Amino acid sequence: MGRMIRFERVTKRYADGTTAVDDLSFEVAEGELVTLVGPSGCGKTTTMKMVNRLTEPTEGRIFVDGQDIADVDPVRLRRRIGYVIQQVGLFPHKTVLENTATVPHLLGVKRSAARARAAELLALVGLDPSVHGDRYPEQLSGGQRQRVGVARALAADPPVLLMDEPFGAVDPVVREHLQSEFLKLQSEVRKTVLFVTHDIEEAVRLGDRIAVYGQGRIEQFDAPATVLGAPATPYVADFVGADRGLKRLSVTPVEPGDLEQPPVVHLDDALPRELGSRWAVVLDRDDNLHGWISAEQAARTSGTVGDHARRMEAWLPVGASLKQAFATMLQHDAGWIAVVDGEERGRFLGVLTPARLHEALRRSIDADARDVPRTDVDLETVG
Numbered sequence: 001m002g003r004m005i006r007f008e009r010v011t012k013r014y015a016d017g018t019t020a021v022d023d024l025s026f027e028v029a030e031g032e033l034v035t036l037v038g039p040s041g042c043g044k045t046t047t048m049k050m051v052n053r054l055t056e057p058t059e060g061r062i063f064v065d066g067q068d069i070a071d072v073d074p075v076r077l078r079r080r081i082g083y084v085i086q087q088v089g090l091f092p093h094k095t096v097l098e099n100t101a102t103v104p105h106l107l108g109v110k111r112s113a114a115r116a117r118a119a120e121l122l123a124l125v126g127l128d129p130s131v132h133g134d135r136y137p138e139q140l141s142g143g144q145r146q147r148v149g150v151a152r153a154l155a156a157d158p159p160v161l162l163m164d165e166p167f168g169a170v171d172p173v174v175r176e177h178l179q180s181e182f183l184k185l186q187s188e189v190r191k192t193v194l195f196v197t198h199d200i201e202e203a204v205r206l207g208d209r210i211a212v213y214g215q216g217r218i219e220q221f222d223a224p225a226t227v228l229g230a231p232a233t234p235y236v237a238d239f240v241g242a243d244r245g246l247k248r249l250s251v252t253p254v255e256p257g258d259l260e261q262p263p264v265v266h267l268d269d270a271l272p273r274e275l276g277s278r279w280a281v282v283l284d285r286d287d288n289l290h291g292w293i294s295a296e297q298a299a300r301t302s303g304t305v306g307d308h309a310r311r312m313e314a315w316l317p318v319g320a321s322l323k324q325a326f327a328t329m330l331q332h333d334a335g336w337i338a339v340v341d342g343e344e345r346g347r348f349l350g351v352l353t354p355a356r357l358h359e360a361l362r363r364s365i366d367a368d369a370r371d372v373p374r375t376d377v378d379l380e381t382v383g
C-alpha cells in the first residue's frame with residue numbers, strides 16, 4: 001500500500017513563540033486510520049490543520065499522495081481532504097440532505113445526482129434519508145448531527161479524512177455507538193484517516209495505529225495492542241493508564257468465533273419434550289432472536305414454543321466490546337448473553353459465556369504477545 005500522508009521534520013511555531021509541533025516525522029499508509037492522542041495543547045489539532053493548509057508549517061515538508069502540499073493550491077487541496085470537526089458546522093438554514101449535498105454540488109455535480117449521492121451517504125452513516133433528510137440541523141440530536149458531519153465530509157469522496165474530536169460532544173453511550181458505526185463505515189470506504197482525540201480508549205478502539213503525543217512530539221507510534229502491551233516510555237505508560245488490562249476488554253470485540261452454539265428452537269415449533277440442554281434459545285421464523293425457554297418448561301407443558309418462551313433481555317450485537325458483554329452479564333445477572341448480527345434483535349449468532357469471554361481476552365493478549373515480550377503483558381489488572 002502506498003503512503004498517503006507523510007510528515008518530514010515538520011515544526012510549527014506560532015507568532016507568539018509557542019512551539020506547537022516540534023520536528024515531527026511520520027507516515028500514514030493509504031487506507032490506514034491513525035489516531036492522534038494526547039493531552040490538551042500537545043499539538044494534535046495543529047498537526048491536522050497543517051495537512052489541509054489551514055495552518056502552514058514553520059519548517060519541514062508535508063506530502064499528500066506523493067505531492068508536497070506547499071505546491072498545491074489550498075482550495076484544490078481541501079477538495080481531496082474531508083474535514084470533520086466537533087462543532088459540526090452544518091448550515092442551519094439548509095436541510096440535512098442539502099447540507100450533505102453541498103460539496104458535490106459545488107464541485108459541479110448536478111443537483112439531482114448530488115442529492116441522490118447525499119441520500120446514499122446518509123444511509124451509510126445510519127440516518128434514514130426519508131426520515132431525516134428534510135429536517136434542519138436543529139431538529140437532530142447531537143449524535144445525529146455528528147453523523148451528518150461525517151456524511152458531508154465523505155460526499156466529495158476524498159481519499160483523506162481529517163477528523164478532529166468528531167465524537168467529543170456527545171455522551172459516552174452515543175459516542176460508543178458512533179465509534180462502532182464509524183468503524184463499520186471505514187471498513188467499507190477505506191479512507192486514509194487522521195483522527196484526533198484526547199481519549200485513549202477512543203484512540204485504541206479506532207486506530208490501526210496510534211500516535212501518542214507528548215509536548216509537540218510523538219512519543220510512540222504503534223498498533224493499539226503494542227501501545228497497551230508495551231508502552232515505549234514512562235510517559236506513554238502513564239498516559240495509557242495502569243488499567244490497560246481492563247482497557248483491553250473495551251477494545252476487544254466479540255467475534256463470531258467466540259460464541260457457543262446452544263440448542264435452538266423456533267417460535268412455531270411444537271414444544272419438544274427434551275431440549276438436550278437446560279435451556280434453548282428461541283428464534284422467530286427469520287432466525288432473529290426472540291428469547292429463551294428452559295428445559296423444565298419444555299417438559300412440563302404442551303403447545304408451541306411461542307406460548308412459553310420468555311423474551312430475551314440480555315443480548316449484544318456482534319462486534320460489541322468484551323467490556324460491554326461483561327457489563328451486560330453483570331447488569332442482568334446472566335450466565336450467558338445472546339449475540340446477534342445487528343443493533344436490533346437481529347439474526348442470532350450464538351451465545352457468549354464467561355468461559356468464552358475469558359478465551360476471547362486470552363486471544364487478544366496472545367495476538368499482542370506476538371509483537372511484544374510476554375513479560376510485558378500484564379494479566380493481573382484484567383481481574
Ligand SMILES: Nc1ncnc2c1ncn2[C@@H]1O[C@H](COP(=O)(O)OP(=O)(O)OP(=O)(O)O)[C@@H](O)[C@H]1O
Pocket residue numbers: 014015016018019020038039040041042043044045046047198
Ligand atoms: N493560533 C495560535 N497561536 C498561538 N498558539 C497557538 C495557536 N493555536 C494553537 N496554539 C498553541 O499551540 C499548542 C498546540 O495547540 P493544539 O491546538 O495543536 O493542541 P491540541 O493537542 O489539539 O489541544 P486540544 O486537545 O486542547 O485541542 C498549544 O499550546 C496552543 O495554545
